[in-house]
Amino acid sequence: MCDGCGRFLCALCDVELSGQHFCAPCLETGQRKRTLTQLETRRVLYDNIALALAILPVLSCFLFPVTSPLAIAVAIWGWRKPSSLLPRTRVRFVLAILIGLLGLGLSIAWWITIFAS
Numbered sequence: 001m002c003d004g005c006g007r008f009l010c011a012l013c014d015v016e017l018s019g020q021h022f023c024a025p026c027l028e029t030g031q032r033k034r035t036l037t038q039l040e041t042r043r044v045l046y047d048n049i050a051l052a053l054a055i056l057p058v059l060s061c062f063l064f065p066v067t068s069p070l071a072i073a074v075a076i077w078g079w080r081k082p083s084s085l086l087p088r089t090r091v092r093f094v095l096a097i098l099i100g101l102l103g104l105g106l107s108i109a110w111w112i113t114i115f116a117s
Helices: 024-033 046-059 061-078 091-116
Strands: 015-017 020-022
Touching: 015 024, 020 024, 046 061, 046 091, 061 091
Parallel strands: none
Antiparallel strands: 015 020
């Protein structure tokens, strides 16, 4: 029987995946809806996005007020998302949050000095 829909399968239609048996339509649906993680071929690397949003504004101080909160938000949002297909640590998320907080603090201090004078 198919573990996805319960249909009876012949030996030709049976596809075994991690000890479970599926029919072709259930495999296609599982890949399209991303419910079968064994069939994933790529993932969004939120840690790289968050770190890039935190580091790239170093080139221009005017981008810090926009990209620092975005870097922190992406790091927090992507924290529990599946990372790479290969095992990775959350060091990049931590770095993105720290650099984002630093950039946010610097931009707030910069705006205070501009409007105070």
